[in-house]
Amino acid sequence: MSAEQDVVVLGTGMHPWGKWGRNFAEYGVVAARAALQDARVAWSDIDYLAAGNTMRNGYPGYVAGSTFAQALGWQGIPVSSSFAACASGAVALEAARVRILSGKADVALVVGADTAPKGFFGPLPGERPEDPDWLRFHLLGATNPTYFALYARRRMELYGSTEKDFAAVKIKNSRHGVANPYARYRKEFSADEIAESPIVADPLRLVDICATSDGAASVVLASADYAARLSDRSRHVRIAAISTVTPKYPNTYLDMPDIATDSAVGSDVPELGFRDSIAHAAYEESGFGPEDLSCAEVYDLSTALELDWYENIGLCAPGEAESLLHSGATTLGGKIPVNASGGLASFGEAIPAQAIAQVCELATQMRGEAGDRQVENAQVGLSVNQGLFGHGSCVIVTR
Amino acid sequence: MATKRVPALEGFFREEDDGTARLLGGRCVKCGASFFPMQWSFCRNPVCEGAPLDEVELSHTGRLWSFADNQFSPPPPYPQADPFVPYGVAAVELTAERMVVLGQLASGTDTKTLSVGVEMELVVEPLYETAEEIRTVWKWKVADKS
Numbered sequence: 001m002s003a004e005q006d007v008v009v010l011g012t013g014m015h016p017w018g019k020w021g022r023n024f025a026e027y028g029v030v031a032a033r034a035a036l037q038d039a040r041v042a043w044s045d046i047d048y049l050a051a052g053n054t055m056r057n058g059y060p061g062y063v064a065g066s067t068f069a070q071a072l073g074w075q076g077i078p079v080s081s082s083f084a085a086c087a088s089g090a091v092a093l094e095a096a097r098v099r100i101l102s103g104k105a106d107v108a109l110v111v112g113a114d115t116a117p118k119g120f121f122g123p124l125p126g127e128r129p130e131d132p133d134w135l136r137f138h139l140l141g142a143t144n145p146t147y148f149a150l151y152a153r154r155r156m157e158l159y160g161s162t163e164k165d166f167a168a169v170k171i172k173n174s175r176h177g178v179a180n181p182y183a184r185y186r187k188e189f190s191a192d193e194i195a196e197s198p199i200v201a202d203p204l205r206l207v208d209i210c211a212t213s214d215g216a217a218s219v220v221l222a223s224a225d226y227a228a229r230l231s232d233r234s235r236h237v238r239i240a241a242i243s244t245v246t247p248k249y250p251n252t253y254l255d256m257p258d259i260a261t262d263s264a265v266g267s268d269v270p271e272l273g274f275r276d277s278i279a280h281a282a283y284e285e286s287g288f289g290p291e292d293l294s295c296a297e298v299y300d301l302s303t304a305l306e307l308d309w310y311e312n313i314g315l316c317a318p319g320e321a322e323s324l325l326h327s328g329a330t331t332l333g334g335k336i337p338v339n340a341s342g343g344l345a346s347f348g349e350a351i352p353a354q355a356i357a358q359v360c361e362l363a364t365q366m367r368g369e370a371g372d373r374q375v376e377n378a379q380v381g382l383s384v385n386q387g388l389f390g391h392g393s394c395v396i397v398t399r
Numbered sequence: 400m401a402t403k404r405v406p407a408l409e410g411f412f413r414e415e416d417d418g419t420a421r422l423l424g425g426r427c428v429k430c431g432a433s434f435f436p437m438q439w440s441f442c443r444n445p446v447c448e449g450a451p452l453d454e455v456e457l458s459h460t461g462r463l464w465s466f467a468d469n470q471f472s473p474p475p476p477y478p479q480a481d482p483f484v485p486y487g488v489a490a491v492e493l494t495a496e497r498m499v500v501l502g503q504l505a506s507g508t509d510t511k512t513l514s515v516g517v518e519m520e521l522v523v524e525p526l527y528e529t530a531e532e533i534r535t536v537w538k539w540k541v542a543d544k545s
């Protein structure tokens with residue numbers, strides 16, 4: 001895709017992550033108004049609103065697009081409300097981008113916000129044996145941290161990773177997060193503190209696993225033509241690719257919330273595993289490759305998972321993530337800083353907002369406005385995440 | 400005290416007289432792929448265009464793919480014991496079906512003795528009890544060497 005077909009990020013806005021105990025729409029409106037102000041675009045100029053849904057806030061959460069449109073003041077514009085679990089924000093971004101590229105909108109607002117329950121995520125209520133998400137909790141007690149622990153243990157067994165490697169991810173991300181005013185936890189963790197943290201799902205400790213948070217993120221996207229008509233374009237950055245791929249059959253890598261994988265009998269296993277295919281699609285679309293990245297935001301649901309992502313997005317070969325981490329390459333000041341925002345380790349997860357928050361961070365980095373967590377000469381950034389039930393999410397942002 | 404053993408959910412597994420478990424799945428009449436649980440009545444392989452599944456019992460042995468040890472009590476609908484009893488979860492690759500199936504680890508399994516690739520077998524164990532019945536589930540146990 002040529003640069004003329006890129007959509008432009010005019011503005012970003014966030015509500016700080018935390019446990020604020022208010023309605024999700026309140027956070028969403030704060031983030032949306034901040035994004036509009038940053039973009040210097042009036043709400044009345046927006047001609048499309050795309051939102052990520054939240055599943056745990058009743059009907060308004062299932063129709064988040066209209067909830068935010070009503071809260072900002074009805075303008076008669078079309079809306080969309082997307083749910084793709086942790087990838088919801090990317091699907092909303094893609095809905096807005098496609099609308100713009102098709103010529104049906106010039107400038108669009110994308111919003112995701114959540115109010116998270118306390119403790120582990122559970123399934124939606126009711127007895128539903130046909131729902132894999134209900135089944136895994138009821139029959140197996142397989143929580144999200146259980147899956148993260150299975151992936152982490154697999155990594156330890158295959159590549160010899162250790163708890164110390166996982167702790168090094170936490171130390172790095174928590175240090176990065178200190179400089180982020182939107183992060184929930186702005187405290188640097190020491191190796192000793194991490195070693196004292198209780199085991200949740202062995203081999204992972206409480207501090208290895210991301211919390212669930214309230215928060216909101218928003219961006220204003222515009223067509224290249226619309227952006228070109230604005231007088232001050234110095235802070236504009238572009239979206240070069242969005243990947244919202246699903247797995248290819250057979251998906252033989254255990255995927256949350258399933259209790260079994262597909263069978264590899266009777267068909268060829270795809271050349272790329274699902275997680276590898278997520279960034280691959282964005283590289284294909286943009287023409288960029290891992291070697292072009294200035295920084296990356298990866299979905300560190302657990303510390304160990306961050307290491308998997310290094311390999312899945314092509315920063316290094318399988319089994320080499322620990323070496324890359326310990327070389328300092330993925331720390332601020334290194335060759336390819338990962339989670340300069342502080343990542344989920346510093347934020348906790350606000351599901352429908354998270355993929356949008358990743359793009360807010362990349363845009364801030366590309367603009368050179370990230371302050372103490374600024375990546376030097378940031379030109380190209382990639383965000384990646386995965387939502388349960390087979391949702392890939394990857395966005396490439398460029399100057 | 401309840402003594403009657405009943406699966407916690409019908410249609411997922413069957414208990415043999417020797418206490419081992421058989422998972423009840425589906426197998427495509429066209430491509431031979433297996434599914435667990437059956438979930439739908441048709442094959443998910445796109446080239447099979449919805450070919451029907453035969454109801455089959457899957458292999459009850461496989462190789463350990465990964466494992467975890469849960470030390471925190473999960474949310475409902477996990478049937479919680481009081482006080483909470485930690486439990487392991489194993490992912491095991493069925494050799495014949497070439498698919499990974501999750502299950503809790505059999506009680507008494509020491510995860511410190513486990514490693515990926517170990518041969519595992521399915522057994523039936525209690526998940527929880529009601530006044531009348533012992534509700535059971537399939538679990539993964541390190542296979543007997545004999």
Ligand SMILES: [Zn+2]
Nearest residue numbers: 427430442447
């Ligand atoms: Zn088939």
